[in-house]
Amino acid sequence: xxxxxxxxxxxxxxxxxxxxxxxxxxxxxxxxxxxxxxxxxxxxxxxxxxxxxxxxxxxxxxxxxxxxxxxxxxxxxxxx
Amino acid sequence: xxxxxxxxxxxxxxxxxxxxxxxxxxxxxxxxxxxxxxxxxxxxxxxxxxxxxxxxxxxxxxxxxxxxxxxxxxxxxxxxxxxxxxxxxxxxxxxxxxxxxxxxxxxxxxxxxxxxxxxxxxxxxxxxxxxxxxxxxxxxxxxxxxxxx
Numbered sequence: 001x002x003x004x005x006x007x008x009x010x011x012x013x014x015x016x017x018x019x020x021x022x023x024x025x026x027x028x029x030x031x032x033x034x035x036x037x038x039x040x041x042x043x044x045x046x047x048x049x050x051x052x053x054x055x056x057x058x059x060x061x062x063x064x065x066x067x068x069x070x071x072x073x074x075x076x077x078x079x080x
Numbered sequence: 081x082x083x084x085x086x087x088x089x090x091x092x093x094x095x096x097x098x099x100x101x102x103x104x105x106x107x108x109x110x111x112x113x114x115x116x117x118x119x120x121x122x123x124x125x126x127x128x129x130x131x132x133x134x135x136x137x138x139x140x141x142x143x144x145x146x147x148x149x150x151x152x153x154x155x156x157x158x159x160x161x162x163x164x165x166x167x168x169x170x171x172x173x174x175x176x177x178x179x180x181x182x183x184x185x186x187x188x189x190x191x192x193x194x195x196x197x198x199x200x201x202x203x204x205x206x207x208x209x210x211x212x213x214x215x216x217x218x219x220x221x222x223x224x225x226x227x228x229x
Contacts, residue, residue, distance in 0.1 A: 039158050041211060051194040051209055052106035054217055058140050058179040058191070059108070063087045063120065065141065066129065068185040070121045072222065 141178040164199040173198035189218035
């Protein structure tokens, strides 16, 4: 991993068209600005991991779940 | 073809209805072929099952997000559309995965941040990650059931 030291207001260029700027540092938090071409995906690191964990949690289903869902759904319908 | 499932027993499916995820979905990279099964109580139930074709134990509850959140209209990245070769809105399908907490079905949530995008013509699909934080990963379905029925 390339490690660079930057101060607030300073930036880093990645390739021709991506620019990362350190906007502000406060305690253990850093605000970062990112300029990248439209279509470049920028995510917080944890987003992919959270989606993956949610998928794993959602993958445990049984017929019983579906029947309970059906019951909830029909009961909701009766309320209207 | 015949599909063996641990939850629904043996199910006959039409091969041309198979949906392909060329990269799998996050957490399950090896399962690349899925089929959508109707709810056991019929096709009108808004919850369906996305079942892996090559894994009898792997399935997800899915739903149409718009039934629960009429405003759900996330901006889809051009790269994702290109990857699936979706050239017009009519070819574009979108479903979301429902998470049902164990023993607390009424607290089920839908993953609006990671919808599944489908090319309805080629049946290629991908779970996409929305860049914006506008839609939560755990959207409570029942408190917000706007247009249910």
